[in-house]
Amino acid sequence: MYAQMVKTDAARVKSLDDMAPEERAFQERIDAGQKIEPKEWMPEGYRKTLVRQISQHAHSEIVGQLPEGNWITRAPTLERKAILLAKVQDEAGHGLYLYCAAETLGISRDEMYEQLHSGKAKYSSIFNYPTLSWADIGAIGWLVDGAAIMNQVPLQRCSYGPYARAMVRICKEESFHQRQGFDILAKMVKGTPAQRAMVQDALDRWWWPSLMMFGPSDDASIHSAQSMVWKIKQNSNDELRQKFVDQTVPQAEYLGLTVPDPDLKWNEKKGGYDFGEPDWKEFFEVIAGNGLCNAERLGARRKAWDDGAWFRDGLTVHAEKASARRAAKTAAAE
Amino acid sequence: MSSEWPLWEVFIRGQHGLNHRHVGSLHAPDAEMAINNARDVYTRRNEGVSIWVVRSSDITASSPSDKGPLFEPSNSKVYRHPTFFDIPDEVGHM
Numbered sequence: 231m232y233a234q235m236v237k238t239d240a241a242r243v244k245s246l247d248d249m250a251p252e253e254r255a256f257q258e259r260i261d262a263g264q265k266i267e268p269k270e271w272m273p274e275g276y277r278k279t280l281v282r283q284i285s286q287h288a289h290s291e292i293v294g295q296l297p298e299g300n301w302i303t304r305a306p307t308l309e310r311k312a313i314l315l316a317k318v319q320d321e322a323g324h325g326l327y328l329y330c331a332a333e334t335l336g337i338s339r340d341e342m343y344e345q346l347h348s349g350k351a352k353y354s355s356i357f358n359y360p361t362l363s364w365a366d367i368g369a370i371g372w373l374v375d376g377a378a379i380m381n382q383v384p385l386q387r388c389s390y391g392p393y394a395r396a397m398v399r400i401c402k403e404e405s406f407h408q409r410q411g412f413d414i415l416a417k418m419v420k421g422t423p424a425q426r427a428m429v430q431d432a433l434d435r436w437w438w439p440s441l442m443m444f445g446p447s448d449d450a451s452i453h454s455a456q457s458m459v460w461k462i463k464q465n466s467n468d469e470l471r472q473k474f475v476d477q478t479v480p481q482a483e484y485l486g487l488t489v490p491d492p493d494l495k496w497n498e499k500k501g502g503y504d505f506g507e508p509d510w511k512e513f514f515e516v517i518a519g520n521g522l523c524n525a526e527r528l529g530a531r532r533k534a535w536d537d538g539a540w541f542r543d544g545l546t547v548h549a550e551k552a553s554a555r556r557a558a559k560t561a562a563a564e
Numbered sequence: 565m566s567s568e569w570p571l572w573e574v575f576i577r578g579q580h581g582l583n584h585r586h587v588g589s590l591h592a593p594d595a596e597m598a599i600n601n602a603r604d605v606y607t608r609r610n611e612g613v614s615i616w617v618v619r620s621s622d623i624t625a626s627s628p629s630d631k632g633p634l635f636e637p638s639n640s641k642v643y644r645h646p647t648f649f650d651i652p653d654e655v656g657h658m
Binding site: 267269270271316319320323326327330333338339340395396399403542545546548549552553 | 590594625
């Protein structure tokens with residue numbers, strides 16, 4: 231997902247009886263549906279897992295601006311350009327809500343940037359694919375933001391208060407993102423055969439990477455089990471992927487598109503679609519840094535950070551000088 | 565140099581007549597920039613008519629571990645709630 235394969239440091243999931251009194255009281259509060267707030271006691275593993283997950287989520291929002299930013303100057307009309315600008319600005323906002331939530335757990339903003347820029351922290355695999363045509367901008371809104379919503383809606387009920395509250399704000403805005411993407415494609419499929427072909431090509435390239443966003447099956451993963459006990463994660467990766475496919479295939483049919491999966495078939499018995507397995511070898515290559523755009527994306531983030539250093543420093547110096555001037559004025563008046 | 569900008573807590577009055585409410589935090593070099601950034605980060609969709617920003621370091625918070633002793637006095641004084649008193653039906657609304 232926007233956070234994929236988050237580790238928990240857990241060797242096994244403890245039962246209540248195995249826990250020390252403090253940890254047991256903590257787990258009982260979570261089981262009772264209570265929210266955990268920043269300064270309260272929490273197991274170190276819970277804190278670390280949340281930092282990993284929230285910062286990875288934040289990095290995804292920030293890096294996610296890049297593939298779409300590529301098309302701001304190439305949008306086909308002024309209205310589409312204004313809409314895309316607003317959408318990309320939202321992504322920056324989402325990143326900021328999430329960085330703030332992570333900071334309440336005792337990691338600084340600069341540490342998180344450092345982890346992103348050094349490659350230590352990950353961001354979603356999906357943003358390492360290129361945006362080759364305007365139809366890709368439609369496909370990203372429809373599929374990528376659509377998949378993100380699948381994951382983010384249950385995260386509004388996450389046990390950690392600041393993360394849950396950030397997700398509430400984000401979910402309110404995501405719906406606009408998905409609809410603007412679908413709207414781009416709905417318009418294009420009514421256009422020329424060449425435009426329809428662009429949309430089909432975009433779906434062909436984005437379908438499988440979108441399914442990979444949910445991560446590999448985690449039914450046997452100790453980390454997922456632990457995250458579920460902590461209510462940091464609510465659904466398995468396969469559950470969310472199934473939901474996404476079931477929701478999206480009829481929309482593709484509405485657009486007159488063919489989902490590029492020969493194994494896709496409605497299964498009356500389970501009330502959902504059967505579908506093929508994504509290429510997990512490709513997924514792990516992308517996660518390892520060998521995707522089509524990994525170097526370009528990280529390079530762009532590092533350059534933005536380095537090129538902005540003089541500006542950040544300048545504003546800091548200005549703020550210090552202004553504060554000193556105010557202090558001198560107050561002293562003179564006394 | 566490159567020291568991190570200080571953290572600010574952001575409070576927004578959603579509509580006239582309501583209290584300012586905490587919505588989140590952000591980094592900014594000074595109060596003026598904090599207001600500008602808060603406008604972009606927290607009010608992109610008409611969420612507010614007024615913004616307050618306060619340096620996070622200037623906030624003093626009660627400690628979660630004091631929750632019991634701190635709030636106990638109000639727990640033990642149920643007579644502060646009007647429902648504590650039985651008013652006969654014939655008296656009517658009070």
